[in-house]
Amino acid sequence: MARRAVVGVDLGGSVVAAGLVTDDGEVLAQSQEPTRKRGPGTAVRTLLDVIERAYHGARALGVTVEGIGIGVPGTVDAERGVIGQDIHYVPELAGAPLAATVTGQLSLPVYVDNDVNVLALGEWTFGAGQGARSLVLLAIGTGVGGGIVQEGRLLRGQGGFGGELGHVPINFDGRACICGGQGCLKTYVSGTDIALMGTERLKRDVSAADVFRMAGEGDPTCQELVGETCRALGAGLAVIVNGLNPERLIVTGGVAESLKPLEHRIRAQLERYAFGRALASTRIEIVPQSKRSTVRGGAALVHYEMRRRAGAP
Numbered sequence: 590m591a592r593r594a595v596v597g598v599d600l601g602g603s604v605v606a607a608g609l610v611t612d613d614g615e616v617l618a619q620s621q622e623p624t625r626k627r628g629p630g631t632a633v634r635t636l637l638d639v640i641e642r643a644y645h646g647a648r649a650l651g652v653t654v655e656g657i658g659i660g661v662p663g664t665v666d667a668e669r670g671v672i673g674q675d676i677h678y679v680p681e682l683a684g685a686p687l688a689a690t691v692t693g694q695l696s697l698p699v700y701v702d703n704d705v706n707v708l709a710l711g712e713w714t715f716g717a718g719q720g721a722r723s724l725v726l727l728a729i730g731t732g733v734g735g736g737i738v739q740e741g742r743l744l745r746g747q748g749g750f751g752g753e754l755g756h757v758p759i760n761f762d763g764r765a766c767i768c769g770g771q772g773c774l775k776t777y778v779s780g781t782d783i784a785l786m787g788t789e790r791l792k793r794d795v796s797a798a799d800v801f802r803m804a805g806e807g808d809p810t811c812q813e814l815v816g817e818t819c820r821a822l823g824a825g826l827a828v829i830v831n832g833l834n835p836e837r838l839i840v841t842g843g844v845a846e847s848l849k850p851l852e853h854r855i856r857a858q859l860e861r862y863a864f865g866r867a868l869a870s871t872r873i874e875i876v877p878q879s880k881r882s883t884v885r886g887g888a889a890l891v892h893y894e895m896r897r898r899a900g901a902p
């Protein structure tokens with residue numbers, strides 16, 4: 590019998606990655622390309638190329654592709670596979686009927702959702718959240734996003750904003766945010782913002798990784814900044830623990846690796862803000878992210894949507 594798989598795609602502001610993923614989450618093949626390799630405004634062309642390569646790779650392996658799942662860094666009308674207007678990192682996709690475009694090319698079922706919703710489905714289906722009835726994933730990277738699975742359903746919200754936990758305000762008079770708000774969690778913990786604050790305070794260009802490394806080496810300015818990051822994250826996680834009290838809470842994304850050694854300090858801050866008994870019943874884990882987990886997320890979206898649209902509970 591021919592083997593079956595789905596294509597999972599992560600369309601980011603800098604890279605488009607696609608992988609061929611089996612039903613049990615094994616990644617058989619994977620490739621990626623710079624999103625704007627062909628110049629500005631060409632993200633869709635790159636996406637189609639990367640998907641076609643995965644599709645033809647599958648045929649060479651004798652694998653039947655059953656569907657395609659795509660995560661994008663913005664809001665999505667997941668029922669129709671149409672991108673919303675809030676897509677800051679790939680603005681040329683605003684309003685694009687992405688599912689229809691890709692289906693037109695390959696005649697396969699195509700599902701599109703927010704990249705962090707997709708990541709949450711991936712961890713729930715194949716990763717650190719397997720078997721949980723409820724799960725919240727917070728992805729901290731260039732931006733900060735969230736995904737919520739409650740009683741086996743992905744919580745998308747009425748306008749596709751469900752799970753936008755990076756934009757909960759944690760400071761009344763805080764820093765201005767890309768979303769138009771102020772004092773959002775994102776403005777204190779994203780890699781972009783940590784680099785920006787580090788650069789301002791040290792008066793020279795630094796990355797977020799530099800800030801964490803220099804804090805570890807004893808630089809007082811970086812230590813202060815990392816202390817603020819831990820406190821902000823503690824408050825942000827308390828919003829999740831008190832507001833949703835999920836069985837599992839997973840912190841991932843590009844910054845997660847730098848946060849892992851700070852777990853006890855983040856936990857101490859979280860204890861200041863969350864209900865003790867809510868915190869005791871939520872299992873929290875910091876999981877460094879890989880491209881493998883993002884393409885598995887796209888695959889999990891296909892399985893989730895096929896089950897949901899078939900009317901499964």
Ligand SMILES: [Zn+2]
Nearest residue numbers: 756766768773
């Ligand atoms: Zn915001």
